Amino acid sequence: ETGVTQSPTHLIKTRGQQVTLRCSSQSGHNTVSWYQQALGQGPQFIFQYYREEENGRGNFPPRFSGLQFPNYSSELNVNALELDDSALYLCASSPVPNSGNTIYFGEGSWLTVV
Amino acid sequence: AQKVTQAQTEISVVEKEDVTLDCVYETRDTTYYLFWYKQPPSGELVFLIRRNSFDEQNEISGRYSWNFQKSTSSFNFTITASQVVDSAVYFCALSEASGGGADGLTFGKGTHLIIQP
Numbered sequence: 001e002t003g004v005t006q007s008p009t010h011l012i013k014t015r016g017q018q019v020t021l022r023c024s025s026q027s028g029h030n031t032v033s034w035y036q037q038a039l040g041q042g043p044q045f046i047f048q049y050y051r052e053e054e055n056g057r058g059n060f061p062p063r064f065s066g067l068q069f070p071n072y073s074s075e076l077n078v079n080a081l082e083l084d085d086s087a088l089y090l091c092a093s094s095p096v097p098n099s100g101n102t103i104y105f106g107e108g109s110w111l112t113v114v
Numbered sequence: 115a116q117k118v119t120q121a122q123t124e125i126s127v128v129e130k131e132d133v134t135l136d137c138v139y140e141t142r143d144t145t146y147y148l149f150w151y152k153q154p155p156s157g158e159l160v161f162l163i164r165r166n167s168f169d170e171q172n173e174i175s176g177r178y179s180w181n182f183q184k185s186t187s188s189f190n191f192t193i194t195a196s197q198v199v200d201s202a203v204y205f206c207a208l209s210e211a212s213g214g215g216a217d218g219l220t221f222g223k224g225t226h227l228i229i230q231p
Contacts, residue, residue: 002158033218042118042205043159045218056216088157097216100147100166100209105159 002026004106006091012112018079021109023091025072029104031097032074034066035090037108043090049074050097078111086113116141118208120222127196128230135191135225137206143167145211148182148189149219153203162204165189193227201229 003026013019025032031050035043045058049068063079072093078085088108094101117140127133139148150162163173165182173180177194193200203226207219 002161035218040223042207042221042223043219045220048216048218050216056213056218058218090157090159092159097214100164100211102149102161102164103219104161105151107156107158110157 002104002106004091004093004104006106006109008109009107010110012114013081015081015083015113017081018077019081019111021076021089023074023106025074025093026104027072029072029093029095031094032068033092033103034076035092037088037090039087046076048097055097081113083113086111116208116210116220118206118220118222120206120225122225124226124228126228126230129198130195132192132194133196133227135204135227137189137191137222139187139189139206139208141208141210143210143212147209149207149209150180150191151205151207153205153224159205196229198229198231201227203227
């Protein structure tokens with residue numbers, strides 16, 4: 001039990017639509033990051049938020065965006081969905097954005113784009 | 115650029131056998147952190163261990179042990195007397211200190227471990 005919860009667990013969207021995925025971090029964890037994991041691959045870093053501001057981003061286009069709220073909840077928004085966006089999306093939290101911190105993951109949201 | 119390689123895509127062993135999962139990493143930083151995570155079919159990544167680059171001591175936790183060798187840039191994971199519940203995908207990951215934690219973790223592609231009864 002990591003204390004990181006995500007919703008929804010599964011969803012299906014049509015190409016071109018928009019999707020919002022939600023995450024609730026561990027209490028006291030001011031850092032949240034999102035990862036995309038395609039089938040058979042390792043997770044890939046999308047971006048990280050610290051105190052409600054994006055402070056790091058991986059190689060993902062601007063149609064991937066996020067929000068972080070003061071109550072330890074956060075969102076990942078993806079616009080103009082493409083078939084390749086089908087993946088498991090993982091939310092992770094840690095106390096502060098320190099490279100040595102252990103990062104705790106939720107169970108993920110499985111997104112299928114048809 | 116940082117990189118993590120897990121050359122073993124899938125390993126299948128019979129219960130009670132010992133098994134080693136390999137992890138080789140690349141980084142230009144002198145300070146970095148290595149992690150192992152376990153991913154059962156539910157999808158959640160379960161943290162197993164964190165090691166910083168200055169601590170080369172091997173670690174043992176029950177049936178799990180880790181061998182960190184900077185000379186070969188490897189951080190291998192051994193399960194002794196494997197059990198069916200160990201079946202999962204295991205990921206090795208790297209975080210560079212120069213990123214200040216804002217670059218996220220770089221993961222390998224994972225090793226699917228199957229323990230047969």
